[in-house]
Amino acid sequence: MNHRGGWALIKRTWMSWIQDRGFFFVLAFGWMIPPLVALFAWMAAAGNGTIAGMDRRAFAGYYLVLVLVNQLTYSQTNWTLGDIIREGMLDSWLLRPLSPFYQVLSSEVAGKVVYMVFVIPATGLLAILLQPKVDISPSRLGLFLLALILAWGLRFFWGYWLALIAFWASRADALLAVQDSLVFLLSGVVAPIALLSPSLQTAAILLPFRYMVGFPVEILTRPLSDEILLQGLAIQIAWLMTALLLTRIVWRAGIRHYASARG
Amino acid sequence: MTIPLIRVDHLSKVFRVPEREPGLKAAMRALFHRTYRQVCAVQDISFTIGEGEIVGLIGPNGAGKTTTLKILAGLLYPTSGEVTLAGYIPWQRRAAFLNQIGMVQGNKSQLLWDIPAMDSYHVLSEIYRIPMRQFKETLDELVRLLQMEDLLTRPIRNLSLGERMKCELVAGLLHRPKVLFLDEPTLGLDVTTQNRLRLFIAEYNRRFGACILLTSHYMADVEQLCPRVILIHNGQLLHDGALQGLAERMAPFKLIRVTLDGGVAINRGLPQLPEGAELLERNENHLILRCSRSAAPVVTSCLLSACPVTDLTVEDPPIEAVIDQVYREGIA
Numbered sequence: 001m002n003h004r005g006g007w008a009l010i011k012r013t014w015m016s017w018i019q020d021r022g023f024f025f026v027l028a029f030g031w032m033i034p035p036l037v038a039l040f041a042w043m044a045a046a047g048n049g050t051i052a053g054m055d056r057r058a059f060a061g062y063y064l065v066l067v068l069v070n071q072l073t074y075s076q077t078n079w080t081l082g083d084i085i086r087e088g089m090l091d092s093w094l095l096r097p098l099s100p101f102y103q104v105l106s107s108e109v110a111g112k113v114v115y116m117v118f119v120i121p122a123t124g125l126l127a128i129l130l131q132p133k134v135d136i137s138p139s140r141l142g143l144f145l146l147a148l149i150l151a152w153g154l155r156f157f158w159g160y161w162l163a164l165i166a167f168w169a170s171r172a173d174a175l176l177a178v179q180d181s182l183v184f185l186l187s188g189v190v191a192p193i194a195l196l197s198p199s200l201q202t203a204a205i206l207l208p209f210r211y212m213v214g215f216p217v218e219i220l221t222r223p224l225s226d227e228i229l230l231q232g233l234a235i236q237i238a239w240l241m242t243a244l245l246l247t248r249i250v251w252r253a254g255i256r257h258y259a260s261a262r263g
Numbered sequence: 264m265t266i267p268l269i270r271v272d273h274l275s276k277v278f279r280v281p282e283r284e285p286g287l288k289a290a291m292r293a294l295f296h297r298t299y300r301q302v303c304a305v306q307d308i309s310f311t312i313g314e315g316e317i318v319g320l321i322g323p324n325g326a327g328k329t330t331t332l333k334i335l336a337g338l339l340y341p342t343s344g345e346v347t348l349a350g351y352i353p354w355q356r357r358a359a360f361l362n363q364i365g366m367v368q369g370n371k372s373q374l375l376w377d378i379p380a381m382d383s384y385h386v387l388s389e390i391y392r393i394p395m396r397q398f399k400e401t402l403d404e405l406v407r408l409l410q411m412e413d414l415l416t417r418p419i420r421n422l423s424l425g426e427r428m429k430c431e432l433v434a435g436l437l438h439r440p441k442v443l444f445l446d447e448p449t450l451g452l453d454v455t456t457q458n459r460l461r462l463f464i465a466e467y468n469r470r471f472g473a474c475i476l477l478t479s480h481y482m483a484d485v486e487q488l489c490p491r492v493i494l495i496h497n498g499q500l501l502h503d504g505a506l507q508g509l510a511e512r513m514a515p516f517k518l519i520r521v522t523l524d525g526g527v528a529i530n531r532g533l534p535q536l537p538e539g540a541e542l543l544e545r546n547e548n549h550l551i552l553r554c555s556r557s558a559a560p561v562v563t564s565c566l567l568s569a570c571p572v573t574d575l576t577v578e579d580p581p582i583e584a585v586i587d588q589v590y591r592e593g594i595a
Contacts, residue, residue: 002358008389012375012382019377019418091338092373095366097358098390259340259354261278 006102014110024111025118031074032067032122035189039063042191043130052194053223061132062192062221064123069216070189071119073152077107078159082166082173090258108156134220143229147216150236155183155212157243164247167254182207188214194222208239267311268442268474269335274344276305276330276498304330306498307344314441315472317465319479319489319506323590327498328478332444335476336366349441362391365440367431369450376420380430384415384437391438398437404470405433408463425456432460436467443467445477449484461487482583494589501589506582514585517559518578523548524571536562553580 017024042059045051054062081104084090093100159179165172184190186200186209193204193214204210215232218224224232280302283293305327312318320328333339334346337353337360346353351360367373374383388398406412409429419427428448435443445464449457465488468475479485485492485506494502494509502509525548536542540554540562554562559577566572 002390002392004392005386005390008386012378012386015382016375016377089371091333091366092371094338094356095336095361095364096390097361256340259338 002098002102005096005098006105009098009102010106010109013106014113017107017110017114021114021117024114027076028071028115028118029122031071032119034184035063035067035070036126038190052192054192054194055133057131057133058221060126060130061134062217064127064130064132065134065220066189066213066217067123068119069148069151070213071115072112072148073155073212075108075156075159076111077104078156078163078176079173080107081160081163082171085164085166085254085258086170104160136220140219143233144216144219147211147219147233147236150233150240151212151216154208154236154240154243157240157247158208158212161243161246161250164250164254167250167257179209183209183212186210187212188217192222193218205235208243211236211239268314268316268349269310269312269476270345270347271311271331271335272309272345274305274308274331274334274346275303275342276327276334276339277342278302278304303498305334305341305495308495308498308500309344310493310500310503312474312476314474315468316491317468317475317477317489319477319485319492320495321478321485321492321586322495324480326495328495329446331495332366332446332476332478335442336364336444337361362438363441364444365435365438365442366444366446367435367448369428369447372419372427372431373434374419374427374430377418379416379418380433381415383419383434387434387437393438397439401437401439402433405436405467408466409433409459425452428452428456428460432463439471439473441473443473443475445475445479447479448477449479449481457481457483464488482586486582496589507579509589510579510582510585511556513589514580516553516555516580518543518580519550519552519554519559519562519566520574520576520578521550521552521566521570521572522574523550524573536565 039059039062042051042054042063043056046054046056046059049055050058084093090100093103159176162175162179163172165175186196186204186207188204188210193201193210196204204214211232215236218232219229278301279299281293281297282300283289283298308327308331320331322328330339334341335348335353337356340354348360349363351357351363353360374380384398384402387393388395393401406415409432411426411429411433414422414426414430419430422430432448448464449460452460461484464475464477467473475488477484477488490505492502492504492506492509493500502512536552536554538558540552540558542550543553544551552562552566563575563577566575
């Protein structure tokens with residue numbers, strides 16, 4: 001693996017993205033809106049009381065952490081991968097003695113840095129206004145960071161293998177739209193998992209989407225037992241392994257197809 | 264005799280292309296039942312290319328040039344046949360192989376548009392692990408040859424097409440590839456820039472001994488750069504040799520341009536021309552005749568003895584006309 005080249009690529013992509021920071025700030029703002037709408041709706045519903053044990057400050061804590069986690073785990077790179085494959089731009093990646101994965105990783109890392117320049121101050125300002133309730137004990141913070149990294153890996157690689165379907169289907173990005181909808185519904189964006197109906201809660205616990213966003217948020221904002229925490233981490237790791245395996249299979253088959261079928 | 268660096272042996276490439284009839288009904292039917300047709304892009308072609316050679320790969324649109332180039336660069340698998348480049352099988356895309364090739368396409372950019380070329384060059388130096396000293400030497404030399412010192416610090420999006428192509432060429436050459444694939448490198452450029460790039464490519468080949476495989480629809484590129492051309496048409500190799508050889512093979516006639524003495528030419532008729540010679544054009548005292556190569560000496564002698572000739576030249580037809588004929592009719 002040519003890590004030196006990969007790191008240089010990441011720096012260059014970051015330099016390029018900084019040039020268009022205004023565009024990315026607007027994108028980041030757009031992605032903040034659905035969780036913020038849900039936040040204000042739940043705060044209004046809670047009033048001066050509680051819903052499933054959550055008061056206004058608990059909702060504020062949950063959704064402000066969710067805004068950060070959502071931005072850190074959202075992979076905009078996968079949306080452009082289909083175009084790159086369809087329009088033959090993958091050629092210039094394949095001509096270099098560097099894994100094409102670095103190209104994707106570079107825009108992923110560059111994106112996170114640029115988005116955070118906007119999202120952290122915006123969330124900080126909202127935190128001052130809304131006085132959120134968050135458990136930031138060292139043990140919870142450590143578990144949160146671990147779950148956050150796993151959540152990023154899971155959301156990224158799940159979207160990556162779906163985007164790679166573009167090797168065969170010209171508009172595979174429709175699958176990413178489906179993924180986003182399921183994340184919105186089952187990852188705790190529309191409502192914390194505890195507030196969903198029992199059948200949806202079961203689906204959320206079994207499917208991968210909760211572990212892309214909601215699970216790390218719950219670690220900092222919900223009173224999860226040790227058993228639930230360990231179970232959550234185990235499921236998260238299992239889904240991440242599945243996503244990595246699917247990525248490997250689809251990439252290998254896809255690149256073989258790409259090199260065989262294009263005119 | 265040069266050492267074969269590229270060896271292509273009975274190479275074929277067949278694509279499976281989806282197709283459907285026009286119209287809504289056919290579109291709906293295609294949702295459930297797609298039909299395909301086989302397109303033979305390259306058919307059983309063989310050639311070798313030695314170190315330091317510049318070879319033009321020519322042919323009409325859809326002839327199979329870019330497919331061949333992509334197979335050689337490791338971007339496509341062939342359907343059958345064998346290819347080796349510097350001892351490597353291209354489509355295995357080993358790092359050692361990729362370090363030895365470079366590809367520049369006139370219609371595709373490999374540089375990021377928002378940042379200056381210099382930033383991209385530094386990344387390439389890391390990707391190819393070029394030692395800093397060699398990187399600086401190569402960059403200085405390429406920049407001097409292309410006279411582009413002032414372009415390095417400007418974002419690519421602010422450069423003209425010609426300036427951009429200079430930057431692309433440098434990006435493709437920084438790691439000093441042994442084999443350089445140039446796919447339409449002068450596409451859309453003005454005549455002056457085309458000339459400069461041609462001079463640069465020739466100079467690069469001379470200095471670094473790189474093997475260059477070039478495709479272009481501009482015959483000037485091919486005429487000035489390629490002592491050898493490979494003509495592909497409908498996926499088949501029709502000619503492999505000198506461009507002049509192609510002209511001789513394809514155009515078995517000569518053009519004779521004659522200027523007659525203005526004072527007497529108007530009232531005098533032409534002599535009886537030998538068989539195979541014909542008058543193409545007459546403009547007062549200037550004539551253009553076409554005749555078979557074998558008849559050229561007889562026709563010339565006939566004209567010189569029977570007419571008041573003040574000037575006479577015998578020449579091959581323009582290469583563009585020959586190539587046009589090949590593209591339209593193929594080679595019999």
